[in-house]
Amino acid sequence: MTVRIGFAGAGGVAVTHLVNLLRLQDAEVVAIHDVDADRIAGCVRRVNAQQDLGARSGDESRRLRPKAYTDYRAMIAEAGLNALYICTPPSVRGAIEMAAIEEDVALCVEKPIALRLDLAREIAAAIRERNLVSSVCYQVRYSEAVTDAHMALGTRPVAMGLGFMLGGVPSVPWWRVHSQSGGQIVEQATHAVDLMRAFMGEVVRVYGAGALRVHGEMPGFDIHDTGASVLHFANGAVGSLVNTSVLGGGSTAGFPTGVHLFAADYRIEVWGGTLKVVTPDKTDEFRYNASPMLALDTDFVDAVKRRDPARVRTSYGDALRTLAVTLALDESAQSGKVTEIPRV
Numbered sequence: 001m002t003v004r005i006g007f008a009g010a011g012g013v014a015v016t017h018l019v020n021l022l023r024l025q026d027a028e029v030v031a032i033h034d035v036d037a038d039r040i041a042g043c044v045r046r047v048n049a050q051q052d053l054g055a056r057s058g059d060e061s062r063r064l065r066p067k068a069y070t071d072y073r074a075m076i077a078e079a080g081l082n083a084l085y086i087c088t089p090p091s092v093r094g095a096i097e098m099a100a101i102e103e104d105v106a107l108c109v110e111k112p113i114a115l116r117l118d119l120a121r122e123i124a125a126a127i128r129e130r131n132l133v134s135s136v137c138y139q140v141r142y143s144e145a146v147t148d149a150h151m152a153l154g155t156r157p158v159a160m161g162l163g164f165m166l167g168g169v170p171s172v173p174w175w176r177v178h179s180q181s182g183g184q185i186v187e188q189a190t191h192a193v194d195l196m197r198a199f200m201g202e203v204v205r206v207y208g209a210g211a212l213r214v215h216g217e218m219p220g221f222d223i224h225d226t227g228a229s230v231l232h233f234a235n236g237a238v239g240s241l242v243n244t245s246v247l248g249g250g251s252t253a254g255f256p257t258g259v260h261l262f263a264a265d266y267r268i269e270v271w272g273g274t275l276k277v278v279t280p281d282k283t284d285e286f287r288y289n290a291s292p293m294l295a296l297d298t299d300f301v302d303a304v305k306r307r308d309p310a311r312v313r314t315s316y317g318d319a320l321r322t323l324a325v326t327l328a329l330d331e332s333a334q335s336g337k338v339t340e341i342p343r344v
């Protein structure tokens with residue numbers, strides 16, 4: 001079976017997925033929806049230009065020839081989709097997913113899955129009811145570094161976890177607007193929160209502090225540009241998350257990234273392409289080249305082909321719990337109060 005795939009949102013991250021999907025024999029991207037037809041044309045051009053470069057260097061190359069839709073309902077009605085990628089900004093979620101679910105179309109959804117918990121709960125329930133395949137793009141979970149970190153850690157209980165998301169302001173205009181991105185923790189540090197959950201289990205309570213210290217003069221910028229938070233895990237472990245978007249260029253050199261885990265006489269630092277394991281006797285460092293996003297796209301297509309929701313590493317229902325934590329962190333940073341994570 002060839003998996004017939006559609007896209008909603010033809011921006012930066014869509015290009016990454018589309019290039020990956022062209023490498024998969026079992027996948028065919030047949031339709032792309034965006035409210036802006038020029039974005040679809042531009043996205044197809046960018047993907048095919050990358051394919052041409054690959055072909056010149058001797059790689060096998062396929063080209064993207066999707067039908068363009070500015071109306072998602074028409075795409076879902078006409079395109080005969082088995083799967084749909086949701087690559088719209090985080091505030092543009094809900095209606096497209098629900099329309100696809102009604103037609104039993106599997107979903108691969110970019111993080112964060114939504115900016116409201118009630119909306120995400122509704123979508124999660126609809127996916128569960130129809131037993132559809134869903135995947136959420138927490139691609140770090142697919143990295144070889146994370147797989148090896150799980151093996152290295154074994155059954156050692158993690159006493160403490162630290163998450164880092166330290167960088168600059170992404171170029172997409174919606175990112176700096178709270179109502180459109182949810183802020184840096186909800187939109188970006190969500191990767192670190194999700195990975196802490198993968199190693200340390202569920203979070204029950206958080207306390208966050210945030211401030212706007214540098215980017216206050218940037219037009220439209222209404223989110224915190226720095227944050228420091230505390231997380232309490234159900235198993236009694238504690239965690240801490242720091243985030244900032246005040247760095248740029250060379251000032252990001254050498255900063256800590258990803259998630260650091262502390263167990264008795266044992267420390268792990270892990271992110272998409274790197275793993276460091278520190279014991280009293282030695283420090284082992286590993287680097288990995290495989291693309292976690294390609295692994296995620298491959299598993300999603302495979303899961304759709306086999307109609308097996310269990311084949312993905314982060315389902316929509318799982319990502320709902322990460323969303324609940326990040327929304328609580330943001331709420332706490334706004335209110336200054338300790339915030340319990342609601343049950344989802």
Ligand SMILES: NC(=O)c1ccc[n+]([C@@H]2O[C@H](COP(=O)([O-])OP(=O)(O)OC[C@H]3O[C@@H](n4cnc5c(N)ncnc54)[C@H](O)[C@@H]3O)[C@@H](O)[C@H]2O)c1
Binds near residue numbers: 009013111112138
């Ligand atoms: N997993 C990752 O590492 C990763 C990396 C980058 C982005 N993302 C996520 O991917 C999503 C998109 O990010 P991006 O960087 O591609 O953004 P982008 O702004 O480059 O692209 C978004 C696209 O959605 C389109 N769009 C806007 N409103 C729409 C609507 N109502 N209907 C249909 N299309 C609409 C825009 O025209 C644009 O082409 C975000 O949720 C972001 O967090 C994830």
